[in-house]
Amino acid sequence: MRVTIVDAERCVGCQLCMFACARRSGKGGLLDSSILIRSIGGMERGFRVTVCRACPNPPCAKVCPTNALVPKDGGGVKLYTEKCIGCGNCVDGCILNAIFWNPEKEKPVVCVYCGYCTKFCPHGVIAHEKETKIEGDMT
Amino acid sequence: MIESDTLANVLYIDLTNREFFFKTRKDIFEKYLGGSGVAIQLLLEECKPNCDPLSADNSIVFAIGPLTGLFPLASKTVAMFKSPLTNNLGETHAGGRSAIAIRSAGLGAIVIKGVSETPIYLSVENDKVHFKDASALWGMESIYTVGRVLRQSERGSGMRTIMRIGKAGEKLVKYASLTTETYRHFGRLGLGAVFGSKKLKALIITGQNSIPVRDSKGYKELYNQIYDNATKSEVMQKYHDLGTAVNVIRLNEIKALPTYNLQVSSFDSVENISGEFLATEYLGRRIACAHCPVACIHIAALRVPYEDEKYFYKTTMIPYDYELIYALGSMLGIGDPKGMLKIIEKVEAYGIDALSTGVCMAYATELFAKEKISEKETLGLKPKWGNWNTYVEFLKNLVARKNDFYDAIANGVEYASTVFGGEEFALAFGGLEMPGYNTGPAGYVGYLIGARHSHLDNAGYDVDQKHKGLPANELVEKLTSEEQWRQMLSSLVVCFFSRGLYKPEIVQKCLSCSGFDLNENDLLTIGKKILMEKFKFKFREGFSFDRLRLPDRIFKISTLAGNIDKDYILKCLDEAGKYYNSNSNDEK
Numbered sequence: 072m073r074v075t076i077v078d079a080e081r082c083v084g085c086q087l088c089m090f091a092c093a094r095r096s097g098k099g100g101l102l103d104s105s106i107l108i109r110s111i112g113g114m115e116r117g118f119r120v121t122v123c124r125a126c127p128n129p130p131c132a133k134v135c136p137t138n139a140l141v142p143k144d145g146g147g148v149k150l151y152t153e154k155c156i157g158c159g160n161c162v163d164g165c166i167l168n169a170i171f172w173n174p175e176k177e178k179p180v181v182c183v184y185c186g187y188c189t190k191f192c193p194h195g196v197i198a199h200e201k202e203t204k205i206e207g208d209m210t
Numbered sequence: 211m212i213e214s215d216t217l218a219n220v221l222y223i224d225l226t227n228r229e230f231f232f233k234t235r236k237d238i239f240e241k242y243l244g245g246s247g248v249a250i251q252l253l254l255e256e257c258k259p260n261c262d263p264l265s266a267d268n269s270i271v272f273a274i275g276p277l278t279g280l281f282p283l284a285s286k287t288v289a290m291f292k293s294p295l296t297n298n299l300g301e302t303h304a305g306g307r308s309a310i311a312i313r314s315a316g317l318g319a320i321v322i323k324g325v326s327e328t329p330i331y332l333s334v335e336n337d338k339v340h341f342k343d344a345s346a347l348w349g350m351e352s353i354y355t356v357g358r359v360l361r362q363s364e365r366g367s368g369m370r371t372i373m374r375i376g377k378a379g380e381k382l383v384k385y386a387s388l389t390t391e392t393y394r395h396f397g398r399l400g401l402g403a404v405f406g407s408k409k410l411k412a413l414i415i416t417g418q419n420s421i422p423v424r425d426s427k428g429y430k431e432l433y434n435q436i437y438d439n440a441t442k443s444e445v446m447q448k449y450h451d452l453g454t455a456v457n458v459i460r461l462n463e464i465k466a467l468p469t470y471n472l473q474v475s476s477f478d479s480v481e482n483i484s485g486e487f488l489a490t491e492y493l494g495r496r497i498a499c500a501h502c503p504v505a506c507i508h509i510a511a512l513r514v515p516y517e518d519e520k521y522f523y524k525t526t527m528i529p530y531d532y533e534l535i536y537a538l539g540s541m542l543g544i545g546d547p548k549g550m551l552k553i554i555e556k557v558e559a560y561g562i563d564a565l566s567t568g569v570c571m572a573y574a575t576e577l578f579a580k581e582k583i584s585e586k587e588t589l590g591l592k593p594k595w596g597n598w599n600t601y602v603e604f605l606k607n608l609v610a611r612k613n614d615f616y617d618a619i620a621n622g623v624e625y626a627s628t629v630f631g632g633e634e635f636a637l638a639f640g641g642l643e644m645p646g647y648n649t650g651p652a653g654y655v656g657y658l659i660g661a662r663h664s665h666l667d668n669a670g671y672d673v674d675q676k677h678k679g680l681p682a683n684e685l686v687e688k689l690t691s692e693e694q695w696r697q698m699l700s701s702l703v704v705c706f707f708s709r710g711l712y713k714p715e716i717v718q719k720c721l722s723c724s725g726f727d728l729n730e731n732d733l734l735t736i737g738k739k740i741l742m743e744k745f746k747f748k749f750r751e752g753f754s755f756d757r758l759r760l761p762d763r764i765f766k767i768s769t770l771a772g773n774i775d776k777d778y779i780l781k782c783l784d785e786a787g788k789y790y791n792s793n794s795n796d797e798k
Contacts, residue, residue: 083496083497083498083505084497084498084500085498085499085500085501085502085503085505086307086310086368086500086501087282087437087501087503090279090501093420094429094430094433096420097423097426097429097430098420098421098422098423098426099279099280099420099421099422099423099429100279100280100310100313100314100419100420100421101279101310101314101369102314102418102419102420103420107368107369108368109367109368109369110361110367110368112358112361113354113357113358113361113392114391114392114393114495114497115392115393115494115495115509115527117495173418174418175418175420191437193441193503194505
């Protein structure tokens with residue numbers, strides 16, 4: 072399961088997906104969003120969609136010193152908040168920059184692959200992939 | 211409001227002393243919600259009475275509202291200041307990411323006062339304000355470059371707003387605008403010049419705060435309902451497909467599209483600058499303000515070959531909207547879409563209000579044709595309908611204020627006509643250059659009596675299309691009650707395009723989510739009160755219905771309702787005067 076990017080060129084930068092993700096926490100704003108839409112150096116060039124790719128062999132989990140991030144079957148990670156010491160290694164470890172940060176809690180914000188954001192994308196940019204079809208090194 | 215909400219936090223910045231502080235203003239947010247309602251209170255407090263708008267005594271206020279960051283299409287920020295163009299109330303709204311950035315920084319409003327000695331820009335991040343040297347940005351030819359530099363040097367990509375002025379603001383052109391996120395503008399009434407007078411080049415805001423709601427489950431349900439209505443509505447689809455440019459053909463058909471400085475009201479070459487044509491031939495990308503599913507912002511991709519090298523092209527991305535097509539297209543008789551886009555590109559690069567600029571250039575063209583000015587004044591240019599190259603050159607001279615003529619034009623068409631004549635075709639109302647709706651008497655009365663002299667104040671153009679022959683008192687009643695309700699919308703703050711979604715019963719529910727318990731009647735009362743507070747400011751700064759100037763041109767041209775009767779307009783102004791004078795007396 073993961074959020075997949077169907078066509079980033081269709082993105083208009085409305086950030087409704089970000090608002091949706093943050094809303095799961097029951098609050099408004101953008102604080103706890105685990106998806107980010109930003110321009111590619113100016114909106115005229117289009118937008119970059121950053122969200123966890125659900126890597127089969129996730130580097131973020133490899134650099135977690137307390138096993139708070141645990142690889143999931145079929146790709147991606149699960150965060151065990153109670154084990155997290157807030158070191159931020161995972162943020163640095165993800166070269167996609169898909170691990171975000173909650174400064175209030177000093178904890179990472181990671182996609183849970185629920186697909187809620189995809190329900191609020193009116194322009195067909197992202198979709199919820201129930202079965203991850205990602206190719207990668209599983210070792 | 212909810213106790214833990216940061217909405218009532220106001221950031222006060224003093225540029226003279228390079229100081230800042232925060233103050234919780236529950237007193238005004240609880241009474242006026244946010245946006246326009248709060249901004250006018252802060253302006254009444256912080257703008258020194260009868261000050262020079264381009265002095266340290268003028269203040270700039272930005273405000274967002276309780277719906278910002280919570281609901282779709284609550285995407286706008288309200289800016290208020292004393293306008294250098296009208297010497298009275300300045301108010302302009304813009305989206306981009308400005309509203310969510312202010313809310314995420316844990317703020318409801320920002321007040322900027324004083325003046326910096328040297329060029330400066332401000333970077334606001336949560337509870338910190340950095341005063342940064344802008345010497346390296348000052349004098350840059352294009353506002354696009356300013357944006358590129360700041361995008362690189364500042365933090366918070368995707369979660370910030372970058373508001374900046376261009377050369378026009380630095381040069382204090384009285385209708386210079388403030389640009390945000392490259393393609394949105396606090397366009398009208400000269401906020402860019404006020405920034406320029408304060409030596410303030412840019413304002414960047416970012417932050418990381420969440421927004422509490424009273425009942426999470428109820429909030430999500432209400433959100434889904436509004437989202438569904440928004441994405442399924444006809445208006446939304448219309449503005450997504452073609453943008454506001456969808457109106458070009460329609461308004462041309464009903465003879466409401468001002469053309470050749472309103473000598474006529476429909477344009478022979480309209481097809482070439484229509485929304486349909488531009489979308490088919492030039493549309494390169496659509497973009498949206500944060501939290502808006504519509505994406506009405508339409509950007510043309512203009513591919514132009516370089517002259518010095520074969521097969522080498524420059525592709526520029528140029529935004530277009532109905533208003534720009536009117537002001538920089540039909541008004542100047544430009545039927546060549548490429549030419550029109552090139553004028554828009556220049557207007558954007560300088561950071562200058564497209565409507566005022568177009569009206570000023572149209573006025574100058576007619577002055578030239580009538581030999582009231584010559585090449586001596588225009589410095590060798592021969593402004594002529596359709597001749598876009600000349601207008602591009604004209605803009606350079608205007609922004610540089612190259613001689614007394616261009617200097618007068620930089621002060622607006624109302625002022626320029628006192629120097630060079632042609633008052634009858636100097637198309638400003640209440641000192642503000644007209645928007646693109648020659649629909650009839652309600653439109654013009656709307657511009658004249660609206661608090662900021664904008665078509666968006668009261669939508670008179672809409673009344674013209676629905677009603678004919680209304681008695682003066684009924685027309686004024688219609689316009690003022692619409693303007694009252696719009697104060698509520700611009701205090702929440704929602705985009706006016708979504709006014710069909712945000713009906714009183716929905717607004718009431720939304721407000722309840724953020725802890726405001728108000729009934730529909732309360733909403734109307736607050737809206738009316740806010741409008742009266744604006745007129746309190748207007749009267750304080752010398753506004754009078756008696757002194758409004760009526761350009762003769764509007765009585766010479768046919769509209770949906772036939773020719774406009776001057777006596778009728780005067781009667782409406784009289785009614786409006788009575789209304790505002792008696793209501794503001796009630797307040798006392």
